[in-house]
Amino acid sequence: MKKRFILGISVCFLALILSGTVYAAAKPVKLGFVYIMSGPFATYGQFAKQGAELAIDEVNKAGGINGRTVEGFFEDSTGKSDVGIRVIRKLVYEAGVDAVIGLDSSGVASAVTPVMKELKTPLIITHAATPDVTGTNCNRYTFRISLNLNQNIAMAAKIASEGKAKTWTTVGPDYSFGHQSWEYFQKYLSQRKSGLVFLPDDKAAFPPLSTTDFSPYITKVISSNADGVLISLWGGNLIDFVRQGMDMGFFDGKREVLMTLGAATEVLYALKDKMPEGIWVGTRYWFNANNTPVNKAFVNAYHKRFGVYPSYNAHGAYAAVKMYAAAAAKAKSVDKEKIVGTLEGFALELPVGKVVIRPEDHQAVTDGVWGKTAADPKVPIRVLKPLRKFAGKDITPSVAETGCKMK
Template structure:
């Protein structure tokens, strides 16, 4: 028995990370890997998990659901990882989600935001330490309600993330501002499409006062460049959860218009929640020293996910799946930038969220920052447990799908 115990203690704890390391959102895959790398290095320097060293294994899903499933199965069945972490694309997440019961492995999501994962298609193995599309949409609506815009439309990718981001945003805004008009002309380009000319032309002809964009990664870069070329944003306000994630700012710099409204996909490295200033500063400085750039929201979430796995495993005293699930449910999550907790009923993290607008920042490498931030309480931007359970039991789409036209 002593020999077996010593062998188990020497065996590394294996963390399997899945990200989109190639394709239109490859930067998001890279920062997923980098956030996990920094966490694993720090954890190993502090003695590991349960006294065991941590080994990081990273796989590329190329933003393709079938590839993501193969990579997840390889990590569990061949590499024998103790936990899965990451996933950038919602289509990939929803496909891997279906495999988790047979794999008997926890996945802690850190980027893909489709609310379906923790609502209609929930299973006990999925956890998320990143805001979902409902939370981002509701926070955006609370922020947007303070502006005078009445005529609204959308440009978003033609899959779950795009539908849910727009649907939650505009349906909640309609509750707050019954006077708004939701235009019938909407744009639903395919993920990874290089040319948005026809969509921009159609939207401009419809004369919206404000547009919600759920484009992200390389798609957001291309969209903003093409909008500038057509002077689309002259007189039209743009609200976007992901368009000010740092990959877009690093790529565009001064091409990013001022007064673009965003939450930077849930985390802005300069703006922690009150009380988290020192923890955030320590993280930002360590990340910059290691990778030579400021931390992206997904690096922040993935870094947090690895530390959250450590916290849960040590509370449970094991990396066994069932014990890990029990430890994660209701767990307080210590992000560098803010605090949150994982709800037991849907395994969705709840934390406060801020929106703001772009202003010039000549001293930063990407020449823009988010200013005039408004924070919203996590409980105010998260559907209630009762709402989640009712929708899950009904098996139906949320009512906000009626606002999705032409997708």
């Protein structure tokens, strides 16, 4: 009886020691993800989560980060600044994450960036496009791996400068993003070409985000007689605008139309053949713009697992995990300061192409894609034909221009 008791105790003890050592060896690297997971824009969070999970699985299958497995913690920003700040504090203080990845809304990104200085934790932004977080508002801990607003608009301006349109107007959502898109477009396009007319803001169209009836704005643009229109609407707004615009004769070929986020897959999948052909559309990442093995592997794995082509947000989250893993491998550590140091100037081949994090402002210098919408019987959605690629260095404004001072 007594013997068995002692045996039992020692087995338990042994098990405890073993589990302890196993635990120590497998203490995971923790990555926090903050996206919009609920409400009207939840589709963005859903894509990002899929991309992140795919990347985490791939990293773990390849042996993890420096032999440690990677674990993802997902939080819902709900698209609100106060919630975004709260969940990031939760990730850092409660979950003890080694880095934070994500952010969809520019408002949340602007609010969160200064807080990262206090949390002393690297943040890799994968979607929010406001120039400020790697510009006037930049700091040591904030990075962005995705194309930002200026880079995207620089491509739009290049395409616009090659066209015939003389008088330009815009349809953009009535918040910072829409207004900034229009301001940078005017700036970049007038640098490239002179003699153009830009309609003043009150003659352009800025429908509020909650708009569902775009007919007054369509009428306004049609009757303004502008022959070039920059459209920076996105998501549901863009879908509504395109459908109502089709019916009201907006896409009758009389004006040049550029949609800065028209090639987002969530929009193309919803519209399918209702998306007009021959329209210039931009995106942050296009799934078949690149013939590299890295991209093919990503697109195939993603399509196989989720049944759709990866959206730019799926790519953003995927790319950020891959870049973090590579940086940690190079630094041989996940120490936050070392990661920040390694990420500055870090270069990596990602599905979108070669991405370099510029050390001065932490903005990714990454290639961009625009294209004309075209039908393809093999694919359920509109594809881009012709496809135009822009080298990252040609579309990224100089550091001086961004106004970033790291201190």
